[in-house]
Amino acid sequence: MEIDERYIRKIIHIDMDAFYASVEQLDNPELRGKPIAVGGSRERGVVAAASYEAREFGVKSAMPSSQAYQRCRHLIFVKPRFERYKEISQQIRAIFYDYTDLVEPLSLDEAYLDVTTNKREIPSATLIASEIRERIKNETGLNASAGISINKFLAKVASDINKPNGQKLIPPNEALDFMEKLSIDEFYGVGAKTAERMKRMGIHSGSDLKAKSLQWLVKQFGKSGLHYFNIVRGIQKSEVKPNRIRKSIGAERTFEKDLYDLNDIDYQLKNVTQKVASRTADLKAKGKTVTLKLKYSDFTIQTRSRSDNHFISEEVDILSVARSLLNEQPLEQSIRLIGVTLSNLEKKSRGSGVQLTLKF
Template identity: 60%
Template sequence: MEEKPIRKIIHVDMDAFYASVEQRDRPELRGKPVAVGGSAERGVVAAASYEARKYGVRSAMPSSIAARRCPELIFVKPDFDKYKAVSQQIRDIFLDYTSRVEPLSLDEAFLDVTTNHKGMTSATLIAQEIRQRIFETTQLRASAGISINKFLAKVASDINKPNGQKTIPPKEVDAFLMQLPIEKFFGVGVKTAEKFHQMNVYRGADLMEVDLMILKSRFGKSGQHYYNIVRGIQHSEVVPNRVRKSVGVEETFSTDLLSEESMLAALYKLGERCEHRLKRAHSKGKTITLKLKNSSFEVQTRSHTLPEVTNDIDVIMETVVALLQQSVPADPIRLLGITVSNFDVEEREVQLTLEF
């Protein structure tokens, strides 16, 4: 059997981050169900406070459904500049312990503390210290998971939420994986879980009994991943300064866009935001993608690849306009998005090194 690589990995996940920041800064919201993003009529919930989660309100849920589940729900407009500033405070704390920090988003990150700046031997104590420092600095709570690889650390961080942590030491890995529900395995969504259930696979112990060839025949390349992960084998390292693969912006509108003129006006505002993000990230891309969602929630994407990379708004918008005018939607449009991808990776990696 392939040997498990033993590393000390911490996954830190802020508790209801956006909503907690708003409750911290606005005392009138404390103890109340809060949704960041959207409105009672439309949009999508970006984050929900724990008071809102008791009603079944979750991130990525349509706001209209959230409002029905919790009539007292308070919708708050997101302030991403503020969230980014708080996220940077938290990241600075991480970097006091290790340079091997891989942010997944503003509110979560992996840390490899196998060796660390403090010379501490206990990853559990490091996680406790980091969570305490985060609270002292930001007055926000964080949860953490600690184990031998990224997958297990991420699963563990969710076990004692909110404001808790869980360590899965090497000697407990096998027993933990055997009882883990298949839905908790990384890469297993609703449809994949249904396929596993059809094979009578409900927990890790069931997955352990499935032959590798059967997994590959049913799940393709992911079969090897499932075979390894249930055995505690994951070679994925914590990667600082991960190369960004795309930059995009999108917006759900309070009222549907009915004309080409209104769509173009909205797209130009999105284009300016996209250009700003590209330049801040020192990125240029070749492929421009236009996303459209109509009032029936049908999504359409149109893409065009340019001969050279760019982050110039004039070039981006010329392409976006052409993509829209290929066939101007007849149905009302509720969401528009612009994404730039297909970056020059070699150039991007050099710039990341210089920026770091």
């Protein structure tokens, strides 16, 4: 069985290697070759990124900093510098746009590129990926990995295979066989809980998944069932979206010490709101809904939201709503984290791309 050519495009997924940590090691030679964690501290907070030296000890992103320190006693904690990461990310994206306008950023450190047709008229997506990675290294000093395949799903999976500083091609004639052998744990978009549930149902690989009928999958997994049915057959209709509609703009901060004093809480609320307003201005966006997120000292999380009939974007307006939400009811205990999000954003038009033929 071959994949329908209507669903075959030349997609590259570029993923920077340990991006935040690599930037810190690039800018500070004393950190090179050492286990570092960006974000948090020994006592509290969360690891935003870990260097490969730290990963050897089991330190991972999203891990509580205290747990990371337990795993690696000589772990070096570094404060994040998001403006610097954003600066380098813009340099990298400028390289992407030299090849195609069909670029869909997922975050500061990864993006999909559709190079089915491209500005350089290079017939091979593999050569384009190699050239982009070489340019990123020469122009920023950082390493990137790449996955190349017929759709976004497979390109994303492929980019992890030869990390760090490598790339992997899954060509059309190997895509179905590759997916049948792929462990269900490695299916992008299948979370840990869903994977465990699938295993209890006897689904351990793509081959097991493919054996299930569409009716059975939809009954068990709802709308996701159709996605699972299609993806294991090499069908993904989702195109690279160069102007993805952002659903929210937010910022949050975890504090070194829990906050008790209302003046301190208000001061930090203002700092977080400033970041939201700055990001909103950068994106030339507006929103109608403000959400306040509070994490208490016992790690319980509470969110409070309010929507208005008109769009807002200025710091003073966002802060006014955030303060109102904060004072809506007494605080249950001391505060560990404050987050502010602006959502229900003003909709803008999205571009569309044209995909043609193949030859990887």
